[in-house]
Structure formats: C-alpha cells, structure tokens
Amino acid sequence: MDILDGDAEPWGDWMSEPDQRDLRMLGAMLMVAKFMAESNARNKERNAKLEALEAEVRELKAAPTLEYKGVWASDLAYDVGAFVTHGGSLWHSNVNQNQARPGEHSHWTLVAKRGRDGRDVR
Numbered sequence: 001m002d003i004l005d006g007d008a009e010p011w012g013d014w015m016s017e018p019d020q021r022d023l024r025m026l027g028a029m030l031m032v033a034k035f036m037a038e039s040n041a042r043n044k045e046r047n048a049k050l051e052a053l054e055a056e057v058r059e060l061k062a063a064p065t066l067e068y069k070g071v072w073a074s075d076l077a078y079d080v081g082a083f084v085t086h087g088g089s090l091w092h093s094n095v096n097q098n099q100a101r102p103g104e105h106s107h108w109t110l111v112a113k114r115g116r117d118g119r120d121v122r
Contacts, residue, residue, distance in 0.1 A: 072102055088114030 015023070064081035072078075072086040078093040084102060085091070090112040091102035102108040 074099070074101070083111065 064079070066081050066083065068083045069076070069078060070084065072084040072091070076099070077096075078084060078098040079096045080093055082093040082098070083090060084093070086102040089102070089110060091108045092111050093107065094109055095107045098107045100107045103110070
C-alpha cells in the first residue's frame, strides 16, 4: 500500500488510534484556522472599501441640492442650492436663509440673464 493511494495512513502501526484521531483533528483545525485567517484578510479589505463608500455617501447627502423654487418671493427664505426666477432671469442662492432680492446682493449668483422677448425670431 502506498500513502498516495489514500489507502494507508502515514503513521502506520507505530501511532495509537487515539493519537491518530488527535492528529487528524489537529490537521482539520489548522485548515479551518488558515481559512479563517484568509477570510479575515478579505473582510478587512471589504470593510475598508465599504467604509470609504459610506463616507462618500455621507458627503454626498450633506452636499446642497439643486432645486428650482419658482418665482422669487420676498416672504420666503432660500437655502444654498435654491434656484429662483426674478425679473425674467434665473438666480442661484449662495447662502442659507437667503431673503435678499436677487440682483441686489452677493447672496445670489446670476445663472441665466433675461433675454429679449423673441423679437429676433422670424
């Protein structure tokens, strides 16, 4: 019998049955420990990538949104990212709680200037 055939044990008759069982168990435990170590290394990589993605999502959620709020109204306050029309032009709010009139304060940025009333079209 040859060990490579899988029919013989490498320790033959010189090792007792309980010792053979213990050795098999130790081999199985070493295989599990190796698998766990490799899995932990892969999990650390995945966790680092996941943490980076979660940080990016938090950053994106914290960023101001762009939203058209309609025609500017003096009784409303506009936050960063709000767009309004006033005097036929489109304006962007640069600050939160903005109640200034567009075009009269640096709290607003002109996005699109009012054009002519279509007189150029033929």
